[in-house]
Amino acid sequence: MTTELLARVTCTECPIRHRAVCAHCSGDELDVLEQLKTYKTFKAGDPILWRGDKLTYVGSLVYGVATLSKTLEDGRTQMVGLLLPSDFIGRTGRTEIDFDVVAVTDVTLCCFQIKPFEALIASTPHVAQRLVEMALDELDVAREWMLLLGRKTAREKIATFIHMLVQRQHMGGTETSNQALVLPLTQEQVANYLGLTLETVSRQLGAMKKQSILRFSDRRHFEVSDLPALQLATGDDSDGGILV
Amino acid sequence: MTTELLARVTCTECPIRHRAVCAHCSGDELDVLEQLKTYKTFKAGDPILWRGDKLTYVGSLVYGVATLSKTLEDGRTQMVGLLLPSDFIGRTGRTEIDFDVVAVTDVTLCCFQIKPFEALIASTPHVAQRLVEMALDELDVAREWMLLLGRKTAREKIATFIHMLVQRQHMGGTETSNQALVLPLTQEQVANYLGLTLETVSRQLGAMKKQSILRFSDRRHFEVSDLPALQLATGDDSDGGILV
DNA sequence: CAGTCGTTTTGATACAGATCAAGTCATGAG
């Protein structure tokens, strides 16, 4: 990973080429991006943006995992987003953000200064269009999470979270279960994502291990040994939109 | 209100002219919208869009109040959005929505067929740009609500909700407290918005009446008699972004 | 390899808010 961290990649070879803001861009448009982009790297634990910071750049997450979170005065915190490769950080039309962005693992960002980027949007409809798509997708995700936070039980929350990891991690892969998965967060971070305490997360994960729904090889790596049971435990409709 | 419901208004006289998708449009552009738009009305309680419906039109809410909500199989429901005048319903780039939109009061929508509207976006950057702004604003709101749902106490939830009503209802008005406000939802609907039960909503509102933070003239109309106390009870930072 | 720090597990207890169960209060219909 350390080599990846520093290597400058050309857009055409970029691992997030087809999912990031640049997804709809033609070769010509990529050339423009190529000129503007710079890479920034962050170590695990580093803050990427702090609440109230002046927003000087925006960018796409290329490698690693980062979190968005909001914190109350007394320290209670709620994660409001989990950023995986191809996700976008920052927004146009505003110069401040009202949450913290933190690198959870080592992170590489493909960045653009905000001014030139805004000019780019005005001149490159493909980027603007993709940005809307991504914003609306995020909105859908946020609303799904509102349902989770407001109405699901601890068990359903954990199951939904794991199920989301499955879907996001082996996109396009084979649909067989028993696939190696990474848990990119500590249990405390999972708790902050799900509106729970870390003790409850531990107990619920423990229960799912005992029921052999999950099998952990170490703290960070596991597989789903009973996907149907997991899906059932999410509390959602049986079919995830795929009609029988 | 019934007269308003059916009256066709020209864009230049439209009450949401400066806040809706059309906010940035020039006179010429409004002329185009004028050709495309049609009004639709709904009675209180009517469904506007149902989950899984084919999305054939999009539109702006002109008069009234509507809710977005998601429901689990066993009936637990969570409101994921409260639509007030100028808010936008529908999205581009997808033909289905995964939540229900319901009219809470009588509602008038300014609608566009989705096909011509998508063409419009492509040709009218002012609309596209406004749409992005609105999507990102909604995303901010959704994330604020995630913090509320995941981490706030019942009392903080109620206080935050009322405080939001204050802000959205007398936008641009004088900053004095003691202003007549409308509670557009039943307590059961408030409960679904806040991830609580209706009994808890009743008790917390009762407590705030007893502490003379709120004063109700009838079920639906009230005023905030102690705004600082309300703000304190939200659990948020003291200043709502306005520096002293 | 002993020591330390962050993470996870486990147990006992407390409590906020849910649930269950009657009421009471409005409003509108006949």
Next chain:
DNA sequence: CTCATGACTTGATCTGTATCAAAACGACTG
């Protein structure tokens, strides 16, 4: 005016999850 229905209130009890506390487990450090 009476009845019916939906909205709200109030009280008693239950329970899921938080809280408090301690120990066990790893991974890294010197």
